Amino acid sequence: MKKYIGLLVLMAMVFVLGACSVNKGEDTAQTAGNLGMITLGLMPDVDSIPFIIAQEKGFFKEEGLTVNLKSFKSAVDRDSALQSGNLDGAISDMLAEAFAKNGGFDTVITSMSQGSYKMVVNKDKAVSSIQDLKGQDVAVSKNTIIEYVTDRILAKGGLTPEDINKVVIPQIPTRLEMLQNGKITAATLPDPMGSIAMKNGGKLLSSSDQLGVNPGVLLFTGKAVKAKEQEIKAMYRAYNKAIDYLNKEPMDSYIDLVIEKGGFPPSVKGALVLPSYTKATAASPREVEAVVQWLHSRNLINKAFTYEELADTRFVK
Known part of the structure; x- marks a missing residue:
């Protein structure tokens, strides 16, 4: 009799635990299903590829998240969209x-x-070193990561920004076209546009990779980090899945998808060289400090902001 009662109690416990497990699973699914939508702005560069992969391979969906990806051709347009909400x-x-x-x-x-940023010289120009750029036209986008990397490259080669003629061309495709048509001597371009320029005969002078410079980041509005904390965490989980995918899959299996969804020209096929992607990590305090110093020394910002004022590291390790 005692054994019979004990068996009934055990069965009851199993039933209750099973029901709790189902309810917990339902609660998790419900939480995932209740996640709001995130709208992200992308540029035509290799930084955007993990997000394209996460979207097209269903990694965002696996996390119960809807992500709206919007493409921009210039930093000015992207920043305007971000600041306007x-x-x-x-x-x-x-x-x-x-x-x-x-x-x-x-x-x-x-x-x-x-990302990766390359300074490339037109194939017909007699320029083989940074010193040869003295007095030459170099295309940049003003007060952006492109100009910052350009100045760092010039300094490494012994030139100042005043030693060259900076030609401001905000739109990346237009910058690439003018370089290839010989309208300018050199241009600083993000990949894959830099790699395309090289594939078409352009000569690499230097790059952010060679300098060990990486000022690229992901930004969110203060409103978003407060109201969409769970969505942003889910986004980063999906992002990391995309990194795993990119690090194991051959490029041939996704290059056509990237060209179509990323707005890259078809000529990127066979030219694209991806960086060694790593899972999401916090931005470098040292790099942030160098950028702030560059901006502040040129009176482009009024205050030398600290890392803590500019970064929120709670979403990544």
Whole structure:
């Protein structure tokens, strides 16, 4: 009899625990299903590829998240969309964050990104070193990561920004076209546009990779980090899944998808060289400090912001 009663008690416990497990699973699914939407701004560069993969391979969906990806061709258009509230976050850079804070806009750096920026010379120009650029036209986008990397490259080669003629061309595709048509001597371009320029005969002078410089970041509005904390965490989980995918899959299996969804020209096929992607990590305090110093020394911002004023590291390790 005691054994019979004991068996009934055990069965009852199993039933209750099973029901709790089902309810817990239902609660988790319900929580995932209740996640709001995130709208992200992308640029035509390799920083954006993990987000495209996360979208197209269903990694966002696996996390119960809806993500609206919007593409921009210039940093000015992207920043305007972010500051006007049309985006929750964007692939951006440390300079854009400092400018936003200086202008009173509430945005924060949530992680670094992994872009690559190349200074490339037109194939027909007699330039083989940084010193040869003295007095030459070099295309940049003003007061952006492109100009910052350009100045760092010039300094490494023994030139000052005043030694060259900076030609301001905000739109990246237009910058690439003018370089290839010989309208300018050199241009600083993000990948994959830099790699395309090289594939078409352009000569690499230097790059952010060679300098060990990485000022690319992901920004979110202060409103988004407060109201969409769970969504942002889910986004980063999906992002990390995309990194795992990119690190194990051959490029041939996704290059056509990236070209179509990323707005890259078809010529990127066979030219694209991806960075060694790593999972989401906090931006480098040292790099942030260098960028702030560069901006402050040129009177482009009124205050030398601290890392803590510009970054929110709670979403990544």
